[in-house]
Amino acid sequence: MRVLIAGGSGFLGGELVRRCAAAGHEVAATYLTRPGEAGGVEWSPLDVRRREAVEALVGAFRPELVVNAAYRQADWTTTAAGAANVALATRATGGRLVHVSSDAVFSGAAVRYDETCVPDPISPYGAAKAAAETAVAAIDPDAVIARTSLIIGDGGSPHEALVHALATGGKRGVLFTDDVRCPVHVADLAAALLELAVSGHHGVHHVAGADAVSRYELGLLVARRDGLDPDRLRPGRRADSGVPGPLDVRLDCGTTRRRLRTRLRGAREFLR
Template identity: 55%
Template sequence: MTLLVVGASGFLGAEICRQAVAAGQRVVGTYHSAAVAVPGVEARRLDVTDRSAVRALVTAVRPEAVIGTPYRYDDWAVTADGAAHVAYAAAEVGARLVHLSSDALHAGRPTPYPDDEPPTPIFPYGAAKAAAETAVRAVDPGAALVRTSLIVGEGSKQIQLCRDALAGRAALFTDELRCPVDVVDLAAAVLELVPADHAGPLNVAGPDAVSRAELGLLVARREGIDPAGMKTTTGAASGLLRPTEVRLDSTRAAGLLRTRLRGVTELLTS
């Protein structure tokens, strides 16, 4: 199989590439600015906002499957338009598409969100991810849409943010709950979905709902750091409009996939 990973220089994209190469697949990985640093990957530069460039690359590679991971937090053209361009190009060559989405498209509430919950975005990034899903489903109804949460693991931005807060250089929200997932588990789950016939949204996240501040305390405990200096805040105090409690119910994924999605408490205390 030839697998095209769009966004292979990112944290998740790189891990997907590593696992796919280890499994003996031919992997073509795209990047925009930061180079792809995974041995065995055929790296190609790509601007996902350029529809013609995306079509040309996919047509040249002719992959059996495409995994779309690119995003830029504050850039609609990359997150929404880029996803549409990738979906269109993949459909043209008949490639299986697994699109990476986010829990950011939900507004937040006390009860968990099932897989097929319609998006209710309340801030620009969430709206862009919702638009991306809409475009992908319109172009390719058979595509898998993986809704995930905070991605943790060595080298993750989330863990570094916790370290920064513990050092007093940043602040963690006490009222923003998520279901963190390990990058290794998530990459394995995404690769499992490539040969599967699942279509539509699927929650793939960890079973533990923790606040960002609680995540910081777990990091402190694992790394032997005194948490007394950890800075915290709330959404209201920060003046930012962001989703608060977003719990993804990943029960279906747990039954569908062989990969065990470990909770962040297990990951950071084992």
């Protein structure tokens, strides 16, 4: 199968690239600033904000599957318009699209959100992700839109890097006790996305971990796993910080879990 990973140099994108290459697929992957490290992959620079460039790349490679993991938190055009450009190009060539979205589309007012819940974002990034979902669903009704949460790995994720920096004194700051998510392991997430890709399912799916934990508890789990001193991590409250964004957002993945063979472990398990 010909597979294109948009945003293949990112944390999730890199895991998808490695899995697809290991499975023997013909893999192309895009990057914005520098290619990823995986070999045996056709790496191409791509700015998804440029519709003509997206159309040219997709048209030349003609992938049977496109996974869109490209985004930039501070850039509406990349996150929202870029998703529309990828969807348009994929639809035009008849490929299957899996679009990666986020729990940031929710405000936290309801705390628990299943796949039927309508986005109500309160941050610019959440609004961009919600706009991307709307565009993808309108352009390609057969696409999978997969909302996920904090993505954790075996040391390579941004949150893990932050915990290490805080625990070793490389950075000052706090981890919020009132900011709750359902973290997912990058390997579980990638496996689930690829499983959904070859299924007959479409529309919104929630792909997150089984445990709801605060960023502070998550930090303690990472520190203990990695042999760091958890007492070096300082707790704080987002509500007191003035930092905008939702507080408690828990993705209910029940419907999606019943469709998957992949088991979505909770953070207390995969960080044990």
